[in-house]
Amino acid sequence: QVQLAESGGGLVQPGGSLRLSCEVSGITFSRYGVGWYRQTPEKQREVLARLFLDGRTSYADSVQGRFTISRDNAAENTVLLQMNNLKPEDTAVYYCHLLGSLSWGQGTQVTVST
Numbered sequence: 001q002v003q004l005a006e007s008g009g010g011l012v013q014p015g016g017s018l019r020l021s022c023e024v025s026g027i028t029f030s031r032y033g034v035g036w037y038r039q040t041p042e043k044q045r046e047v048l049a050r051l052f053l054d055g056r057t058s059y060a061d062s063v064q065g066r067f068t069i070s071r072d073n074a075a076e077n078t079v080l081l082q083m084n085n086l087k088p089e090d091t092a093v094y095y096c097h098l099l100g101s102l103s104w105g106q107g108t109q110v111t112v113s114t
Helices: none
Strands: 003-007 010-012 018-025 034-040 043-051 057-059 067-071 078-083 092-098 108-112
Touching (some): 003 092, 018 108, 034 067, 043 092, 057 067
Antiparallel strands (some): 003 018, 034 043, 067 078, 092 108
């Protein structure tokens, strides 16, 4: 059974940083690209960053230059999302997803506020 578990969310002030982790189990992780998405009650789920099998990355314009997706070199089945210079509009529930699959995590809340 494929499971994805996000962690690392929380409350941070504008301009601050957070690092989200997505631990994947029940599947050969190296066969999949991975994406990070976010959703608010007012918006549909949007893609933020994707890491493809060939190592390429892509980012939404809204996070380009602030967010970085990567595999965790210290943990084989974990993907990270480093988020810097956070803004109030980054407040959302963040999800990871195996590209091309139906597998999603349960989400982790990120709140950017004073």
